Amino acid sequence: MRTSTRAAVAVVAALAVLGPIGWFWFDSLVTGTYDMAAMGYPDYGGGPATDHDHRTGIAVADLKGPSGTPDVAVTLTAGKAGSRYTLNGASPGPEIRAVQGQLIQVTLVNESVPDGVTLHWHGVDVPNAEDGVAGVTQDAVGRGQSHVYRFVAKDAGTYWYHSHQVSHEQVKNGLFGALIITPRGATRSDQVAMVHTYQGKRTVNGVPGISDISSSAIKVVNTDAGPIRIWVSGTTFRVTAIDGRDVHEPGVIKDQAVLVTAGGRVDLRLDGPGPARVDVGGGAALTAAGAVQAALPRDTLDFLSYGKSGFLGFDPDRPRRRFSYDIGRRFGFLDGRPGLWWTINGHLFPDVPMFMVTTGDVVRMTVHNGSGEVHPMHLHGHHVVVLSRNGTAATGSPWWTDSLDVADGDTYEIAFRADNPGIWADHCHNLDHVPEGLVAHLAYTGVRSSFQVGGPSGNTPE
């Protein structure tokens, strides 16, 4: 072959290999500053194709909590020392407690976190502007700045708060705390157990190893990135609430572990009277003197058939919209970085669906995970009810959740009422997965964005 021909063939072959790669790389680049609501494509779920103009309508920033004198006023000062994040000098931050119906006001002050901070009220269905997602519902609070959150403690239950700015790093390294809303007139004492793994050591309320048990009502909060199994020794028990929603007529549990997914909460009531111990794995436990640790039970409680069925308050069989949230994984470029990234309905971020709803819609969603790893899926601003898993219908208490453990290979049918206008993140709470693309949004018609990811505040919600 002629040298020139050879060279031409070589160049063509090289271009044939590199050209498509270069195109995919280029096509994946995301501008430094963007409107989250304008990313991806609108998905109307088979319902009416409503207006998808993000420039008209009510602004996210105007969807604020009520004014007035707060019943509970707390100031949380965020700090960073080394890689450790604290609120009022501690991690976990202070436990915030309110009685149902009270107005909560939290002033977040950023003393020394260089990247900025926010607070998201995980599981509390707050008005959109109070949701604390940097670049979507507010700007990140820079060093020396502050931000006030106000919302009514509408539903009693176990919740937690955490930063939603560079959240995969800030939450892992301590920027979180508990939020407990107790029913009016409640007299029963309880004990909160915030489970977190700091630098490879599992802790309960920041303490590794064993701590004293002080109540028969234990509220377990999993602030880690992965699901944990908890188990009780020395007594039978019940799960009285999941993700801040009471279980209807919970049955007695014996020799079964309980799975608490990342971000999820479970309230336990220990039957007693013997000395009890609650293990959360990794040697961390709450224990009474004299309690003997049992081995981790082989069986795990299935919430799908736990408790007695009850009234949902809406008819999920006649939805206005049906969405699919199909999680996969494939090779590609994400903002120019090659790698194996999570996909939603086959697409890589930012080419992901924007689930469009109208206030009052009954919405059904099929969540499928074919990605090889578990994903604790968290929808902001709403509680969803589980209808079925892998075709098996839910027969127990209505299983309301905001953090759903979707194991590899599982398919869940869930439903909810679109009753909280705004733009809401719907993402995996293994927070390391969010910068890897596992985030979509639920957007209401007639709501326009007020904030941008990136920008002068350096908004980085993931």
Place this chain on the structure above:
Amino acid sequence: MRSVYRALSGLILIGFVVQIAAIAAAWFQVLNDVDDGGVFDNNTRNWAHIVHAVVGAEVIPLLALALLVVSFFARIPGGVKWAALTFGAVVLQVVLAFAGYSVPGVGALHGLNALVVAGLASVAMRKAREADAKPAPPVAVA
């Protein structure tokens, strides 16, 4: 171009050595950490896991891609073929790594295919050396 081809295939071979060392160190590190009261959970990644992930999912695929592109210009008998096979084996290796998350048994194939990658890269390196040793093929003159 031949020396570049030879260097790239050699680097892939070195990458293979780094990978087997790193993954062994990673799991011994886990055993050590757990012994020390540590927790092995969903997101546990020690330094050696990170080395294995970066070298395996980024460095070696890039080297294999570069080897393929260079092979078009290197004029090594069989050079394109061995570079393409090496590249293919590397792609398979990444696929097997992630398939292993769903089906852990596939992880065994990931271990075995590593030997295939190393074998193909060393053949490619030898082809470059042999081509260097022989006089350059006569250039056709019109």
